[in-house]
Amino acid sequence: DTEVTQTPKHLVMGMTNKKSLKCEQHMGHRAMYWYKQKAKKPPELMFVYSYEKLSINESVPSRFSPECPNSSLLNLHLHALQPEDSALYLCASSQTGTGASAFFGQGTRLTVV
C-alpha cells in the first residue's frame, strides 16, 4: 500500500475562518511533508516532520500551523489566510535515509475568498 490520503479534497474558506487539512499514511514512514503548489508551478516545500518533530520550516507565515500528532497523521491548521494562499496543498511521506522515495497524496484544493 503506497497510499497517502488527504482530506478534504476541496476547501473554500473566508479570510477570517479557521480550518484544518488532514493527511494520513500507513506505510510506516517516519518523514512527512507539506508542499504548496500554485497553478502551473512545481510544488514548493513548506514543512518537514521527521520522527514527529518539525525538522524544516521554509519560512512559512504563521497563519499556517503544522501538527504531527503521531507517526501516521499530519495536519495543517489554517487561520486568517489571504486570497494569494489559494493553491493545491500536497502532503507526502517517505522513509528516512538517502534516496527514499516520497509518496504524495491527491492534494487539497484550497480557495480563500
Add this chain to the structure above:
Amino acid sequence: GDSVTQMEGPVTLSEEAFLTINCTYTATGYPSLFWYVQYPGEGLQLLLKATKADDKGSNKGFEATYRKETTSFHLEKGSVQVSDSAVYFCALSDPPGGYNKLIFGAGTRLAVHP
C-alpha cells in the same frame, strides 16, 4: 544552492512518437534523482528514480539514466500514448538530515495526440 532545470514545454507529440524530456541538475552533494508525473487535477505520482551514477530507473516504458559527468537525468519513452499526457517533474533530493527534501524543476507539459 541545489537546483533542477527542465526543458520548457509544452511538448506536443503524435501517438507512438519517441519522447525525450531533458533534465539537468546542480547539487553540492551526491543527490538522488526522481521523475514524477502529475495528471490533471491530481497529486504527484512517482514515475522512476535513481540513487547513484549510471543507475537506470525505469517504469511503464519510461527510462532515465543518472549521468554524473553531465549532471543529467533525461526522461525517455520509445512510444508514447495519449494516456501519457500529463506534466512531468524532474526532482532531486540531497538529504543531510535523514529526510528527503525534494527540489523540483519547473515541469514539462506533454500533450500526445492520436
